Amino acid sequence: MEFKKKILCIGAGYVGGPTMAMIALKCPQYKVTVVDINAERIAEWNSENLPIYEPGLYDVVEKTRNVNLFFNTDLENGIKESDIIFVSVNTPTKEFGAGEGMAADLQYWEATARQILQLSESSKIIIEKSTLPVKTALAMERILSFSKSDIHFEVLSNPEFLAEGTAISDLTNPDRVLVGSNETESGLKARDELVEIYSNWVDRDKIITANLWSSELSKLVANAFLAQRISSINSISALCEKTDADVSEVANAIGMDSRIGKKFLNASIGFGGSCFKKDILNLVYLCQYYGLPEVAEYWLSVVKINEFQQTRFIMNMLNAMFNTLAGKKICLFGFAFKADTGDTRESPAIFISKKLLEERAELRITDPGALKNAKSDLENIEGKISYIKEPGKAAYGCHAIAVLTEWEVYKGLDYKEIYKSMEQPAFIFDGRNILDHKKLFDIGFNVFPIGKPALTHF
Numbered sequence: 382m383e384f385k386k387k388i389l390c391i392g393a394g395y396v397g398g399p400t401m402a403m404i405a406l407k408c409p410q411y412k413v414t415v416v417d418i419n420a421e422r423i424a425e426w427n428s429e430n431l432p433i434y435e436p437g438l439y440d441v442v443e444k445t446r447n448v449n450l451f452f453n454t455d456l457e458n459g460i461k462e463s464d465i466i467f468v469s470v471n472t473p474t475k476e477f478g479a480g481e482g483m484a485a486d487l488q489y490w491e492a493t494a495r496q497i498l499q500l501s502e503s504s505k506i507i508i509e510k511s512t513l514p515v516k517t518a519l520a521m522e523r524i525l526s527f528s529k530s531d532i533h534f535e536v537l538s539n540p541e542f543l544a545e546g547t548a549i550s551d552l553t554n555p556d557r558v559l560v561g562s563n564e565t566e567s568g569l570k571a572r573d574e575l576v577e578i579y580s581n582w583v584d585r586d587k588i589i590t591a592n593l594w595s596s597e598l599s600k601l602v603a604n605a606f607l608a609q610r611i612s613s614i615n616s617i618s619a620l621c622e623k624t625d626a627d628v629s630e631v632a633n634a635i636g637m638d639s640r641i642g643k644k645f646l647n648a649s650i651g652f653g654g655s656c657f658k659k660d661i662l663n664l665v666y667l668c669q670y671y672g673l674p675e676v677a678e679y680w681l682s683v684v685k686i687n688e689f690q691q692t693r694f695i696m697n698m699l700n701a702m703f704n705t706l707a708g709k710k711i712c713l714f715g716f717a718f719k720a721d722t723g724d725t726r727e728s729p730a731i732f733i734s735k736k737l738l739e740e741r742a743e744l745r746i747t748d749p750g751a752l753k754n755a756k757s758d759l760e761n762i763e764g765k766i767s768y769i770k771e772p773g774k775a776a777y778g779c780h781a782i783a784v785l786t787e788w789e790v791y792k793g794l795d796y797k798e799i800y801k802s803m804e805q806p807a808f809i810f811d812g813r814n815i816l817d818h819k820k821l822f823d824i825g826f827n828v829f830p831i832g833k834p835a836l837t838h839f
Contacts, residue, residue: 384412384449388578389463391493393417393426393452395433395548395655395724396510396541397469402441403552405450407582414451416459426452434723434750437549460500465574467539468493469510494524497534504533506571509597510541535571537562538593540600545654546721558588561596601667604660605680610645611652612686618648618832619693628832629814648832650694650785650812651687653718653728658684691729694783694831695736698810701829701837702781706740710779710804713744714772715786715813716758717751725754729812730785738764747775749788773799781808787815800824806838 390397393415405413417423425432470489525534538561543551558579562572576588621628628648636643668677718728743765746755752768769775776799810829818828822836829835
């Protein structure tokens with residue numbers, strides 16, 4: 382089959398895989414290839430067991446795989462044959478040197494840029510899909526400017542705005558698609574080519590165009606604003622617990638203000654995932670670099686409140702359970718950073734698990750889709766840990782349950798039977814405020830929500 386253009390995506394992770402699958406589904410006239418150096422991950426993309434859990438993803442992949450969507454490890458041929466390259470490699474936070482703990486580590490991104498330069502035999506459009514610091518495109522342009530005289534690279538910014546757990550619906554009907562480019566003739570032409578791809582299924586008025594720097598910064602700022610709302614309501618949840626207010630009632634009252642809105646006002650143990658903390662710290666570093674310490678400190682406080690909320694959750698558990706957790710069995714309902722995903726990156730459950738183990742508690746961990754990642758996250762941590770798929774079995778004989786992920790399945794469990802199987806007095810710490818607290822209390826549980834008065838039998 383003759384394809385209009387050949388698209389390559391370098392990186393088969395949470396962004397690259399689903400995004401390319403959707404482009405392949407909506408644009409059958411394009412050949413879409415996803416490459417990754419991780420052969421095991423590529424094998425999973427070519428199997429019935431995809432490397433990431435995302436509702437609806439398998440159906441999209443199944444319809445397009447080996448039709449116009451291909452997964453392999455052949456980076457060299459992929460670069461040579463492609464017309465358009467999406468770069469979706471990992472950009473973790475630096476763990477060394479200048480900017481340690483805040484700045485983005487761009488070594489994988491730069492290595493990819495140099496491979497594109499080395500292996501390309503024709504002009505190409507290069508699209509930043511990874512979340513990158515402002516002015517990264519300029520650095521990429523400088524690397525690619527050393528190309529052969531007859532080969533030209535045009536760099537675009539196309540940040541993703543996916544929420545894990547709803548990625549397919551976000552891709553199918555996005556709030557907006559952002560495309561940043563240079564304001565040159567060649568830059569605008571390349572931008573139009575990318576706009577044409579998305580126009581196959583996205584309304585044109587939802588496709589926003591901007592300059593490169595605005596596009597790059599918009600991704601960091603979007604995540605910072607969302608995380609800010611979570612930290613804001615979580616800071617109020619601490620006050621609610623001290624004053625016997627109900628954070629859900631407070632959130633409902635302020636959420637009805639049209640200037641504020643209801644989204645991201647659910648008090649919890651805090652945000653996780655690969656983006657929020659990393660992007661905020663990146664923003665903090667940029668503000669420090671450009672001599673804006675007050676702005677940097679403001680955004681750093683969002684991360685500090687998130688960490689405070691998780692520490693506070695542990696202290697509430699410790700205080701409620703008679704100031705000792707040693708030898709007690711704690712069942713963790715959920716380990717993924719949010720429901721409907723197997724992703725555990727920066728999950729609050731990691732921090733909470735480590736702190737519970739430091740208190741010499743015994744952990745029973747259950748999660749519908751993240752047990753494999755949970756084992757990996759805690760494999761070098763000392764302590765007694767069991768991984769049990771079925772929640773009722775996991776809670777058997779435990780002193781307490783801690784709800785750490787808002788999986789729908791946890792709402793419908795038979796808590797009467799679970800209560801009977803547990804050590805008494807039995808505790809539930811609802812870190813996501815998803816359960817019927819009054820009902821649990823009537824069963825016999827001592828219930829400790831986030832931002833609400835505890836319901837106890839003593």
